[in-house]
Amino acid sequence: MTTTRPVEAAAPPPANGAASRFVGVTLDAVDIESVGSFWAAALRGRLVETAPDRWRVQTSRRPDATEMIWINAVDRPRAGKTRVHIDVRLGDDSPGALLRAGAQVLRSPGIDPWYVLADPEGNAFCAYPSTPDRPAGMFELVVDSRDAHAQAYWWASLLDGRVEEEGAAAAVTGTAAIPWDYLVFEPVPEPKRDRNRMRWHIELTHIDTDRLVAAGAVLLGESGTAEERVWELADPEGNEFYAHPAGRFTTPAADPLTRRPSSTF
Template structure:
């Protein structure tokens, strides 16, 4: 019989399949993130643009730009961290980013994309490649939520003091999925969610684990909109959908 750790790695409940961002102008946002990630833009034929990975980048480093009339006020509840190629974010600023905060006690920049979605940019300077390297989720109980997502995606939980990370999940495109405790964050609804592809057609295992249903499949779409135990929204699609 497989050990629990091996089972989680080889038989996850679902696989990570990129991020979705609510935006007002998909064209300009797609161009910004194309430059930022070194990817390319494709049209899925249903009015949604995607930034897909460039050469040498992880296959699931996908950003879907979902047009909405009124994007929620950004609180960076879910955001990405990128590593710069040098000490300054000049290339990102030239592409349309603005500086929210320069490094100080925390040794990274806080930047915002052209529609105000905040993300962190860490100065380079070593042999690690530039680009996106982690997904950060602000939450109330970091260790509990990290364990929950490790059970869904596979991988293992690493203790980082008050914070926690999931590492080694199959198909997860970046080094870390970080859970950062922020009191009161559950009052906010962000613009970023992630996509999962299930091992089964129905999300029964997720619901049994504590996910809740926000939207069920309908005539126009096959996906489910679910929320994890702290209300973070994610899409679940059946395999092959």
Template sequence: MIARFKDLCLDAADPLALGGFWARMLDGDVADAGDGDTRVDPRSARSPAESIWVNKVPEPRVGRPRVHLDLRLADPEPAALLAQGARLVREPDDDAGRWVLADPEGNEFCAFPADANSRPGPFQLVVDALDPAAQATWWAGVLGGTIEHGSTTSSVFGAAGFPWEYWVFDGVPEPKTVKNRLHWDVELADPEPMALIAAGATLLREPLDEAHWWWILADPEGNEFCAFAPAPTG
């Protein structure tokens, strides 16, 4: 294991407003993260990795999102989410028994009907991929876990630190062309990301200063992620 999953980060034009929206979606609290950023902490979280950092960026959202969360509803339909500000993008159909919704800045996410065997809230992270099997294999090599292959998807479960049921890589025909608005962070096993780079990650940026003390890297299909040195112990 080279690293463990740390948390999610969401780009935003207005972190306070978008953080408030996601706090309503996830039954969470909004914390001031400094520098105009916020953090959403779900009240029912079983791990700090379920928090979402909402970070201010100058550029608007462009193109279709390649990373999104799937949520399990508490009710048969998403009326409560729509009442809290979500926008309906697509109703369920014969091929997909889920609603596609969007937040106020246009970031899409999926809502699935209530399930007696699953708690409400996020249950999987979905990433578009040209080669789902290769992507799942690469990330399982980084974080550990077991891979399940489907006809058009490959999923990782049991990855170190990953707080939800599945990490799904969903096959799509188009390559990544723009920066992801939603990305994940990892905590390294070693003080520097040399093992990640040796495994095939691309280094995009070194730590800048004491306030920006993480590395920015990309996986083999160009998905950006941040890598943090291990937290001090003792």
């Protein structure tokens, strides 16, 4: 069933478009070259070093493309469940190319017709068989949620999207503010306990951080100059994300809470 409804606490949607738009995701890694090389191969992109301990997987030839992954160096190895992951569509029905690039199979297709794989540092993700009308590569971002419907409507209000409900799960779609088909919220019983290894970046096109906080976000920190300000926030269920001023997005700053002491945060 597909429905839409306003989020009670969220800021009202602007009259001239989405309040924000996605501009990439960050993935923490101990071995950034290994993880970056894997995701470049998995997404048929290229790996670019943008700063010490910071790499970018660019999945489009367009310089302004937003379906990019930033690989951020951290000292702490991965622990706990993967609560934010991307889903990819395979180039064929086999994950052989991903396995050769360093993936491991966590679950083969069964009742659910897709693979669950893990990258070289154990970050789980789903890999779907190819379809004639869909290109290979990333097609959705998936977030574990206690209340998937509430999360979807909250983000839909910021991204000018509509919500598709499927049982207890929900997804944001129908908006140019995300570079993929869906932003999916998957119901899970357990609350979030640890910092997410994968976080996303948004550009604030028609909203400021005060309105985000009024809508239910929590401000965790900020850094940068007036021209390149970066805010770190958490959504109503604690998922960390970065916000950048409209028109000023360049390279996302390093994660303020996991970066080494040389950080500018």
